[in-house]
Amino acid sequence: MTVNQALYLTKHKVSAANIEQPSSEAELLLCYVLGISKAELYSEPERVLSPAEIRKLQHLVQRRLHLEPMAYILECCEFYGIGFYVNQDVLIPRPETELLVEEAIEFAHQDFPLGRQLIVADIGTGSGAIAVSLAVALPQAVIYATDISASALRVARANCRRHKVDERVTLLCGNLLEPLPGPVDMVVANLPYVRSCELKTLSQEIVTFEPMTALAGGEDGLDRIRALLHQLPEKVYAGGCLLLEVGQGQAEAVRSLISSYFPQANMSSIPDLSGIDRAIKVTL
């Protein structure tokens, strides 16, 4: 079988399963199997696949037909312009979470006193997407990243090594802010926030393959956020900042929760590109 034939067959199978963008998925799968770029793929249309390459391609196509997300199949996801290793132990980082990274960098550059070393905590780090992006963008910062899941932290560790920030990112296993050794200047958190009743309505790709510990936020979706706010006073310096991602339609409820814990805090909601409030910034 040649590259051209493999592309055609793969596209046909993916399309028959009603998966969107079958051409691009077929290209990605074939590039991954052959270990080549898209440009190389199209420059060698008559290259003949070896029997091992055909078996590997067939196996990956089967996984995709079972609706496993491409990011898990390719073991890779791009976030904030950086390539991250991912597997089924971690949530696939979402583009909307880049908003938290942008706001955190802005706080570091505009609102944090020059000459002091910024200490940041990424709570519920998963793949390490936020922590690693911040470590790359803020080379002077000290970063802690916590997660309740030891297997997620293994993925985060691989990403810290891959991007050579393992000396500046300390990974800690435990409940929310509890493992932090002391107060920090900024807490950034994308915690599970899906309401129990909404879990069933998520797509098959998410429900079957992404970890429930990364999604389920309890009855109103705010269990982890509530617990984090409860722990916060001991763990953030006065004048410090909390940046929280929230689910669509949750901003108002989270703002009133924050007000009940910190009546004096300054708060602002941050909309994404479609105008939906996706993050809340709190100055304590």
Ligand SMILES: C[S@@+](CC[C@H](N)C(=O)[O-])C[C@H]1O[C@@H](n2cnc3c(N)ncnc32)[C@H](O)[C@@H]1O
């Ligand atoms: C929505 S995912 C976010 C992952 C990553 N920060 C991102 O933005 O892609 C939430 C993460 O919080 C972790 N988590 C859930 N409960 C936790 C808890 N009580 N303490 C620490 N981490 C927790 C999950 O294991 C998961 O990795």
